[in-house]
Amino acid sequence: MRFFYVYKMEIQDLYKIYKSYPLVCTDSRKVVKDCLFFALKGENFNGNQFTKDAIKKGAKYVIIDEKEFLVSNQCILVKDVLTTLQELANYHRKQLNIPFIGITGTNGKTTTKELINAVLSKKYKTIATQGNFNNHIGVPLTILQITLDCEMAIIEMGANHIGEIKFLCQIAEPNHGIITNIGTAHIEGFGSKEGVIKTKNELYQFIKEISGKVFVNNTDDLLMNLAKDINHYTYGNSNANCKATMVKSSPFVQVKWNNQLITSQLYGKYNFDNIIAAICIGDFFNVSASDITEAIEEYTPTNNRSEIVKINSNTFYLDAYNANPSSMKAAIETFSENDAQNKYMILGDMLELGNTTTEEHQKIVDSIKELNIDTLFVGNAFNNIKNKYHFCFVSNYDEAIKHLIDKNTTNTHILIKGSRGIQLEKITAYFQTNPL
Secondary structure (H helix, E strand, C coil): CCCCCCCCCCHHHHHHHHHHCCCEECCHHHCCCCCEEECCEECCEEHHHHHHHHHHHCCCEEEECCHHHCCCCCEEECCCHHHHHHHHHHHHHCCCCCCEEEEECCCCHHHHHHHHHHHHCCCCCEEECCCCCCCCCHHHHHHCCCCCCCCEEEEECCCCCCCHHHHHHHHHCCCEEEECCCCCCCHHHHCCHHHHHHHHHHHHHHHHHCCCEEEEECCCHHHHHHCCCCCEEEEECCCCCEECEEEECCCCCEEEECCEEEECCCCCCCHHHHHHHHHHHHHHCCCCHHHHHHHHHHCCCCCCCCEEEEECCEEEEEECCCCCHHHHHHHHHHHHCCCCCCEEEEEECCCCCHHHHHHHHHHHHHHHHCCCCEEEEECHHHHCCCCCCCCEEECCHHHHHHHHHHHCCCCCEEEEECCHHHCCHHHHHHHHHCCC
16 A cells, blocks of 8 residues: 655655665764665754765765755655655565564563564574664664565564554554553553553554464453454463463563473563563474573563662662553562562652653552552652652652662662653663762
C-alpha cells in the first residue's frame, strides 16, 4: 500500500541510489563520506539548513524539502523528508523476505528485544533496534541498516499515543510479534488504560491481517484474550508451548527450562517474563538449547536498566531508564524481597501520567509504608503529595546525592528507580567518581 508521496523523484529511483549508497544519516554532526543525509526537521532545528555542511563533509546526496536549499545536483528535493525516509524504509522492507519480529509493551520491551537478539544471533545474522530507536524515525533508520544477507530483524516499537503502533507496523510490516505486557504508562498521551490497550493491540491486529504469528505469555489473561483469534505460540506455565520455571530471582534470575538451568545477569523476578520470551522465540526458530542458555547467561544489562553497580561497600540496583506505576511496583516488590540487612530506596517521579499523576504517586508512597524500608523520593510529583509518613523528599538528583553524602551511607543495598527525565543515573555516576 502506497501511503507516502515523493515528488521530483519516485521512491523506486531513490531506492536505486540508496542501494549504491546505503549509509543513511540524519545528524549533520555525524555525516560521513558517501552517506545519504536526510535533512529532518524538529521543533528546534531544521536539517535543510545543514545542506552545504553535509555535502562539504562528504555526503553523496542530501534529501531536502525546502527549495531554497537546492544548492547542487547532490540535492534531492522531496515533498517531506520524514515521510520520504519512512517510505524508503518500507520499500526496502518489501525486498526482504525474512522474519520481522515486532515488539512492543509497557515494560520490558527493550530488555526483551536485547535478549531475543542475543539468542537468535547465535544461529542467524540478525539486526535489532539500537538502544530505544523505536519511534517514527528510529524504526525506519533501523530498517535501512538491514543488509540483504540479514536473516532476522527484531524491531522495537514504542508509542505514546493511539495509532502510533499501527503506523510503525505499516512501515516495518512485521510478520511475527510480541507484546511484553500492557500496563499504565504515558496515560497523558493515551487518555486512559483502554487507550493503552488499544494501541498495543495494534501490533496483534496488524499481524492478524497478514496471517502472521504472535508470541504470547499465557499467564497474562489480557494478552491471551487479545490474541485468541490470532495464530499464536505461547510461553509461560505448564500449559504453554514453551514452559519454564523461575528457580530464584535474587541476586540474579535463575530459570529452569528444557532440563537447562540458566543463570542470568538480570535481577528481579519481573525479568523472568523477559527471559522466557527470548527462550520461547529462540526455541521456535530452532536455536539449540545450549546456545539459548549461553546467550541468556552472557547477556549483561546496560543503559540504566536492571544494572547492578557495586561502589565500595554499597550495591546500587540501577533501573533509572523508565518508570510507570506497574514497573515501579514490580521494582519495589522485588527489592523488598532482597535479604540484605541494610536497604534503602531512591525513587524518582513517574512522568507522563496526566491527571492520574497525584493519585499514582500517592499509591506508591502509601505502599512503601508497609514495607519498612527507608526511602528518599525525588521530583516534583512526589513532593506535591501528602507526606503522611515523614519520608524524605528532595527536588532533584543533586539534592539526592547530597542527602546520601550526609547520611554517609555504607554497606547498603540501594534501589534507584525513576523516569528517565529525573536523571537518577547521575547518582551512581557521581559516586563512581566520588565514592562514599
